[in-house]
Amino acid sequence: MAEYKAVRVEAGRGGWGGPLTIKPTAERPLVYSVTGGGIHPVAQRIADLTGGEAFDGFKSSAPFDKIAVAVIDCGGTARVGVYPMKKVPTVDVHATSPAGPLAMFIQEDIFVSGVGPDNVKEV
């Protein structure tokens, strides 16, 4: 049985929202990277610190109820809203603020942006 630890994810420079506390569980083990170029360093750091499983959303699909956190490199319109809409805590590596057709779902308690690896801290 895996032991999971919590991390605190804060908004980086110019970012918005958060901080979020992320702790995977046996039911929700996945650190889901929906980013260009494979697992993003922010997703890898969250996985390394928490014991969660880094997962590349562009390589294969994951059931939503397995996702502990989604890490995105969204430019502000599409992905920023989809994961909060599904109640999945969402970390954008770009410094975006609520916008786009799903802006109403982007709330501080489920979304944080402008995040670099240094904004992910052990609790």
Next chain:
Amino acid sequence: MSPPPWTRYATTVTVVGEQVAELVDQGILIWFAEGAPEELHFFTVLHRPTVTTGGVRPGDLVRIDDRAFRVTAVGDVANDNMVNLGHMDLKANGDTEPPLPGDICLEKLPLPEPRPGTTLVIEGEAYEAVS
């Protein structure tokens, strides 16, 4: 004489999400290459690109079938998203300052509703040597 246009991106639509029509009414078209996670499909135009050079910039032309839209602004991460993920946020709002980093803003004209088989080509002048 101006040089011939340079193709920055070319692709063909394969699947159109059920909420794309609503976004078209708002002047927005969200694109992802095939292989994008399923949760993004409902508002996305999925496509299969053949040219993914990138480098789109203001003044380029976005051709969707027989319609052409001049690019008015390009956000800081738009080209990376386009090249890496086939992801574009096309917004026909005429903005010259991109409001969001992922935006490719187009002149303010009604957007067509893509169908499977619809083609998108982005073309511009070849770059001059960058100093």
